[in-house]
Amino acid sequence: MPRITILQAGFYDSIQDKGRKKHRHLGVPCSGAMDQKAADLANSILNNTLDAAVLELVLSGGTYLFSTPTCIAITGAKAKVTVNDIAVEQNKLLEIKSGEVLKIGAATTGNFMYVAIGGGFQTEEVLGSKSFYTGITLMGNLQKGHDIDYAPYTDRQFTKANWKPVSQESALRCYAGAEFHLLDRKQQEKLLNTSFTISKNWNRMAFQLEEKIYNSLEQLKSSPVLPGTVQLTANGQLIVLMRDAPTTGGYPRVLQLDETSISSVAQKRVGSQVDFIVL
Amino acid sequence: MPKHQITYHIYSEKALLISWEEQTLDIISKRTTAEHQIKKLFKEEVYINQGAYSLLVVTELKMDHHVVIDLIDKRLQSKKLLEPTTSLWKLPILYDIEKSLTETLKPSCDVNEIISIHSSSVYVVDFVGFLPGFPYLKGLDSRLQLPRKTTPALKVAAGSVAVSNEYCGIYPTSSPGGWHVLGNCPLPFFDIHRVAPNLLQAGDQVQFYAVSQEEHDQLTAQLETGKVALENFKSHA
Incomplete structure (x- = not known):
C-alpha cells in the first residue's frame, strides 16, 4: 500500500473525515474535520468523495515523505508549503512523485490546514469513521515515524475547475438555543450585540470566548448537545462546542451555530472577534 | 390538555430537540418509545441521543421542521408506550x-x-x-x-x-x-x-x-x- 511517512510531525496532526454521527446514542463524539468547508474543498479539487479521509494539521504542519506517485491538495489556513523545497500553492491540485517530501510551515491565517490525497487516506475505520479520537481510534494524533496508507494513484483525480479558497466571515449564523428564551432581555441583547473575542482556551472539543455574560440560570439536567452548541457556564463564560465535544452537557444552551459557521469559527485565531446573528 | 406535555425546539438545520417536562413519570419508556417511533418514521435515516428529559433527533436528510414536528407529534400522542425488555x-x-x-x-x-x-x-x-x-x-x-x-x-x-x-x-x-x-x-x-x-x-x-x-x-x-x-x-x- 502507498504510504506517507511522518518525518517530522506538526503541532497536532490527525486523520479526519465527516465523523461518526451515527453513534451519538453510545456517547461517542462526532469528531471529523474542524473546518468541514476546507476539507470538502480539498477533496473536491481531487475529485474525491467528500467523505474521503484527510490529514488535519493544527497551527503548524510537519514534514511528510511520499512512497509512490499521487495527487494532493492543501486547503484551510494559509502557510508556507514546499515540495522538495520548492514553494507550491494551496487550493490547487499538486502532483507528487515517489520519494518527494512535503513540508508545511506555521499557519499565518486561521488554525487548521488540510491535506487531501487522491482516493483518501486509508487508516482504520472505527464505528463508521476514520476520524482520530483518543479512546476510539488507536491514537489521537500522529507522531514522527508513523506511516499512513493512502489509496493507489489513479488518473480520475484530475478536474479542470478553478477553485477559490473558502471565504471567512466574522458573523456566525445561529439558531436560538434551547435555553435562549430563559435569558432576560438584557442578557439576550448582550449576547447578540457584543463582538466576542476568541480566548486562548481552544481545542478540538471547544472554543472559549473572553467576554462574560452575567448568568443567573440554573444548571440543566444533562441534555443533548451538538458541535456548534454555545453553552453559558455558571460563571458567565461562553463555550462554543466543537467537533470532539461530548454528546451531553449540563450548561444552558443559548445558541446553536449553523453548519457553515462551525467551520468558520474553527479558523478564528486567538484574539479575533466574532458576532452572533440569530437566523 | 394534551395527553402529555412535549415541547419541540428547532435545534439546527438538521436537528430537532424533543423535551418532556421535568418530573414526567415513566420518562425512560417515553423517550424509548419516541426514539423507536421516530426511527420508523425516518426509516432509520436518523441519529438520536437522549438526555434526562429530552432527546435530540439529527438527520442528514433535508428537514422541514414543522412537517416533521407534526408527524412526530401525531405518533407520540397516539402510540402506546413500549415497555423495553430490560x-x-x-x-x-x-x-x-x-x-x-x-x-x-x-x-x-x-x-x-x-x-x-x-x-x-x-x-x-x-x-x-x-x-x-x-x-x-x-x-x-x-x-x-x-x-x-x-x-x-x-x-x-x-x-x-x-x-x-x-x-x-x-x-x-x-x-x-x-x-x-x-x-x-x-x-x-x-x-x-x-x-x-x-x-x-x-x-x-x-x-x-x-x-x-x-x-x-x-x-x-x-x-x-x-x-x-x-x-x-x-x-x-
Whole structure:
C-alpha cells in the first residue's frame, strides 16, 4: 500500500473525515474535520468523495515523505508549503512523485490546514469513521515515524475547475438555543450585540470566548448537545462546542451555530472577534 | 390538555430537540418509545441521543421542521408506550471511597454506611452521555448526593464507579472527571469490538455488590482471558 511517512510531525496532526454521527446514542463524539468547508474543498479539487479521509494539521504542519506517485491538495489556513523545497500553492491540485517530501510551515491565517490525497487516506475505520479520537481510534494524533496508507494513484483525480479558497466571515449564523428564551432581555441583547473575542482556551472539543455574560440560570439536567452548541457556564463564560465535544452537557444552551459557521469559527485565531446573528 | 406535555425546539438545520417536562413519570419508556417511533418514521435515516428529559433527533436528510414536528407529534400522542425488555446487572465493585466524599459526608455517614447505602439501591440506566459508554444511573440515595468536585481530577481510572448530584455513573475509559469515586468495577463497559459497544442500555437495572481486592483482581484476569462471560452478570429484570 502507498504510504506517507511522518518525518517530522506538526503541532497536532490527525486523520479526519465527516465523523461518526451515527453513534451519538453510545456517547461517542462526532469528531471529523474542524473546518468541514476546507476539507470538502480539498477533496473536491481531487475529485474525491467528500467523505474521503484527510490529514488535519493544527497551527503548524510537519514534514511528510511520499512512497509512490499521487495527487494532493492543501486547503484551510494559509502557510508556507514546499515540495522538495520548492514553494507550491494551496487550493490547487499538486502532483507528487515517489520519494518527494512535503513540508508545511506555521499557519499565518486561521488554525487548521488540510491535506487531501487522491482516493483518501486509508487508516482504520472505527464505528463508521476514520476520524482520530483518543479512546476510539488507536491514537489521537500522529507522531514522527508513523506511516499512513493512502489509496493507489489513479488518473480520475484530475478536474479542470478553478477553485477559490473558502471565504471567512466574522458573523456566525445561529439558531436560538434551547435555553435562549430563559435569558432576560438584557442578557439576550448582550449576547447578540457584543463582538466576542476568541480566548486562548481552544481545542478540538471547544472554543472559549473572553467576554462574560452575567448568568443567573440554573444548571440543566444533562441534555443533548451538538458541535456548534454555545453553552453559558455558571460563571458567565461562553463555550462554543466543537467537533470532539461530548454528546451531553449540563450548561444552558443559548445558541446553536449553523453548519457553515462551525467551520468558520474553527479558523478564528486567538484574539479575533466574532458576532452572533440569530437566523 | 394534551395527553402529555412535549415541547419541540428547532435545534439546527438538521436537528430537532424533543423535551418532556421535568418530573414526567415513566420518562425512560417515553423517550424509548419516541426514539423507536421516530426511527420508523425516518426509516432509520436518523441519529438520536437522549438526555434526562429530552432527546435530540439529527438527520442528514433535508428537514422541514414543522412537517416533521407534526408527524412526530401525531405518533407520540397516539402510540402506546413500549415497555423495553430490560436486563438486571449485578456488578462487582471494589469499594475505595475518595476523601472528597467521606470528608463531606462525615459525621453522619461513615465508610461502612456509604457502602451499605450504595450497594442496597437498585439503579436504572437513564441514558448514556459525557464519554463513550458512560451510563447515568438513576436511583442514588439522597444521602450520597453532592455536587461534583469544583476542580476535576486529571485522571479517573477506567471502571471507576462515581457519584455526582442525583446520579451514579461509571467511567468506561480513564478520563479527567469531576465525580466522586466510590470504587472500581472490573467489567469492560465500552468496547468498540463488540456488536453493541455499550454494556448497559437505557432502562437496564443495576445493583452493586462489594468484592475484595483479591476477588476484583481475579475477576479482572478471568474477564480478560474470557474465563468469565459478561452474560454471567446479567439476568432478566
